[in-house]
Structure formats: structure tokens, C-alpha cells
Amino acid sequence: MEHLFIVNPVAGGKDNTDRIYALALSAFAQSKESFELYRTVGPHDAEAKVRQIAETGVNTRIYACGGDGTFNECVNGAAGCETIALAPVPIGTGNDFCRMFGAESSLYLDFPSLLHGTTHKIDLISVNGRYSACICSVGVDARVGTNVHNYTSLPFCSGGGAYIASAVVELLKGITRPMKLTCGDFLYNGEVTLCCVCNGRFYGGGFNPSPDAMPDDGILDIYFVRNMNLLQVATAIGKYAKGRADEFPQYITHLKGDRITIEFAEEDVINADGETIRANKADIRLVPQALNLILPEGLTFFSH
Numbered sequence: 001m002e003h004l005f006i007v008n009p010v011a012g013g014k015d016n017t018d019r020i021y022a023l024a025l026s027a028f029a030q031s032k033e034s035f036e037l038y039r040t041v042g043p044h045d046a047e048a049k050v051r052q053i054a055e056t057g058v059n060t061r062i063y064a065c066g067g068d069g070t071f072n073e074c075v076n077g078a079a080g081c082e083t084i085a086l087a088p089v090p091i092g093t094g095n096d097f098c099r100m101f102g103a104e105s106s107l108y109l110d111f112p113s114l115l116h117g118t119t120h121k122i123d124l125i126s127v128n129g130r131y132s133a134c135i136c137s138v139g140v141d142a143r144v145g146t147n148v149h150n151y152t153s154l155p156f157c158s159g160g161g162a163y164i165a166s167a168v169v170e171l172l173k174g175i176t177r178p179m180k181l182t183c184g185d186f187l188y189n190g191e192v193t194l195c196c197v198c199n200g201r202f203y204g205g206g207f208n209p210s211p212d213a214m215p216d217d218g219i220l221d222i223y224f225v226r227n228m229n230l231l232q233v234a235t236a237i238g239k240y241a242k243g244r245a246d247e248f249p250q251y252i253t254h255l256k257g258d259r260i261t262i263e264f265a266e267e268d269v270i271n272a273d274g275e276t277i278r279a280n281k282a283d284i285r286l287v288p289q290a291l292n293l294i295l296p297e298g299l300t301f302f303s304h
Contacts, residue, residue, distance in 0.1 A: 001059050003028075003035040003115075006046050006074060008066030011092040020065050020089070027111035046070055050077025054084050061085045061294060063114065067092015072132065072273040075124065079131045079290050085119045087294035094274065096202040097134045100215075100301070107296035117296040121289040122215040125199050125272070128283055132272035133215065133291065135203040136284055138262055139194030139225070140175050142271035144204065164205075176227050177268060183222060183260040186253075191227035193251075195262060197284050198222070203273075204241075211243035216302065218288050222255040258286040 005024055009015040017039050024035050040046050046064065053060050054077060062084060064074040071088040078084040090098040090108055098105040107113045125132040176191040196203070198210035198221040210221040223245050228236070236248045245252045262282040270277040295302065 001033060001061060002053075003033060003061050003063070004049075004053065005035060005037045005063045005065055005089075006049060006070070007037060007039050008046065008070040008092070009039055011066035011070055013093070016065065016091050020091075023111045024063075027115050031115060033115075040066075040070070044073060047073035047077040050074045050084065050086075054078060054081040057083055059083050061087070063087050063089050063294075065089040065091055068094050068096050068134070068274045071097055072275050075133050075273075075291060076131045078292075079124055079287070082292070085292040085294050087114055087117070087296070089114075094203075094205050096205070097200060097273070099202040099206065099208075100134070100200050101299065102301075104296075104299050104301060107299050110296060113296035113298055114294060117294050117299070119292045120216065120295050120302055122291050122293045123199055123218060124287045124290040125197060125220065126283075126285050126287050127270055127272050128277060128279055128281075130272055130275065130277060131287070131290070132199065132275075134200035134273050135196060135198050135210075135271075136273075136282075137194060137196045137203065137271045138179070138264075138268060138282055139177065139192055140171065141194045141196065141204055141207075142269045142276075146269050146271065146276045171230060171233065175230065175233060178265040179268075180263040181224060181260065182262075183255050183257050186255060188224065188226075193225040193228045193233065194223075195225070195260070196223045197260060199286070203271075207241040208243050209240055209245055214302075216289070218258070218286065219256055220258060220260070220284075220286050222257065222260055224253045224255060226251055226253070260284050 007017045007020050064071045078086050125136050127136050176193050179192040180189045198213045199215045201210050201213050202208050209223050213221045270282045
């Protein structure tokens with residue numbers, strides 16, 4: 001078994017390469033196995049590295065050290081590969097995939113627990129051929145996520161603050177866009193505030209629209225928000241962020257399924273775990289059991 005730590009040196013606004021190396025060195029001190037560390041040099045470098053390893057057919061555990069973007073790149077390199085197992089090491093800005101595990105998310109920073117962990121197959125979302133482990137969205141929240149990094153360097157805008165700043169700016173620009181949504185027998189053609197497709201539970205720096213979503217149950221939770229004005233958004237957004245969207249059936253429709261197609265009047269932004277995809281159409285579908293996720297020793301989330 002090979003072990004590789006892929007470190008994004010700009011994740012979270014700080015180079016953690018030395019820290020990761022020291023933690024890995026300590027964890028492997030009493031192990032007969034060894035590890036390597038790879039420091040990424042730019043966008044999609046992590047994905048290319050993982051895909052290169054996947055093509056060798058060597059059983060490898062890969063630890064994606066960064067935020068959701070780094071993990072997303074590694075997911076896209078590892079999707080469907082039986083010889084690769086992947087773990088997020090949350091040292092980035094959002095770390096929304098790990099938020100799903102609650103207090104147990106700290107185990108993904110406990111390297112001995114990772115070293116002795118097991119693996120578990122989870123589903124992925126495919127959106128126009130790209131993969132997402134947690135949540136895909138279109139609409140105002142996707143535009144917020146696309147522009148969030150414009151605000152991370154501002155005072156008081158680290159972590160979730162950057163998402164709030166981006167949200168305020170986008171809301172002032174205008175909330176809705178015309179879209180056509182098709183999900184099974186459900187069809188809607190009109191103004192849309194947002195559509196959120198959930199395999200996991202968190203996105204946008206801590207928004208939790210789908211508190212019961214499980215990334216291994218073969219089901220996507222889909223929240224479709226119709227035309228809303230600024231006052232209505234202000235009324236509903238706090239509860240939507242806390243998983244209480246069902247309290248607003250007049251605005252928000254909760255669907256379940258394994259596929260949804262969204263067509264835009266013109267090219268728009270699709271958010272896939274922080275990755276920005278620009279297209280005139282989003283073909284979003286569930287890909288069951290497509291990723292081997294490393295579960296740190298002591299993680300009980302999937303046994304509930």
C-alpha cells in the first residue's frame with residue numbers, strides 16, 4: 001500500500017506543507033509503511049497527480065490536504081478507480097465536506113487515525129462530466145461561491161465571512177435568472193433563485209440545507225427555490241441554511257431523485273464543491289459508489 005499526501009500550499013491562505021510533513025512523519029514513525037508528499041503548483045495539478053497514480057494500478061491512499069477545492073480535484077482524479085482511496089485533510093477556507101461529520105471531523109486531522117482507518121464507498125454527483133462529492137448548485141448561491149475568493153483578503157472576511165460578503169454583493173446585483181428544470185416528472189420553466197443538489201450536507205462556508213443527506217444512500221436531495229424578492233430571501237435564508245427549507249413550501253420545493261437537468265437562457269455558473277463550471281445546461285446525476293473514502297479510526301458517522 002502506497003501513501004501520498006497532496007498539499008495545496010495556498011489553501012486557507014497559509015502554506016501548511018511543513019506542518020503536514022511533520023504530522024505525517026510522526027504518524028508513520030512506528031509503521032512499516034512509508035509515505036510521500038506532493039506540493040501542488042497550480043489549479044488542477046492535484047487532479048492530474050491523482051489520475052497519474054490511478055493509471056498505474058497501484059493501491060494508494062491519497063490524503064488531500066487543502067480545502068474543498070483540493071478535495072474536489074482529487075475526487076475527479078480518483079472517481080471510479082478501485083485502487084485509489086481518498087481522504088480530505090481540512091486545512092482550507094470552507095472544508096464543507098468534512099463539516100458533515102460534526103465533531104468527528106477532527107479525526108481527519110489526526111494522522112494516526114487516518115493511517116489506521118478503513119475505507120467506505122460513497123456516491124458522487126456528475127455534473128456535465130465533472131464530479132462532486134458534496135453539493136452542486138446553480139443560481140445566486142453558485143454566483144456567490146464563484147466570487148467568494150474576491151473577499152477572503154478583506155478584514156473580517158476569513159472563512160464564512162467571505163461567503164457573507166459575496167452574498168451581499170450578489171443579492172444587490174439581482175437574485176433570479178430564467179431556467180428550465182426537469183427532474184423525473186417534475187418540470188418548471190421560469191425565474192429561479194437557486195437550485196441545490198445535495199449528496200452531502202454543507203456548502204457555502206457552512207450552509208446546511210440537507211441535514212439528513214447521506215453520501216452513500218443512492219439518493220440526491222434537491223432544493224429548488226422559485227422566484228423570490230430580497231425581503232423573502234432575507235426571511236427564509238437563515239432557516240434554509242439550518243436545514244429548515246421545508247418550512248417554506250410556498251418558495252422552496254424539496255425533491256428526491258438521481259438526476260436533474262437545468263437549462264439556462266444563457267451561459268451561467270454551476271458550482272460543484274467550489275469548482276466553477278460555465279455552461280448553458282447542467283446535466284446532474286448520481287453516480288453510485290464511485291469513490292473509496294478513507295474513514296479515520298473512530299469515525300462512526302456511517303454506522304448511525
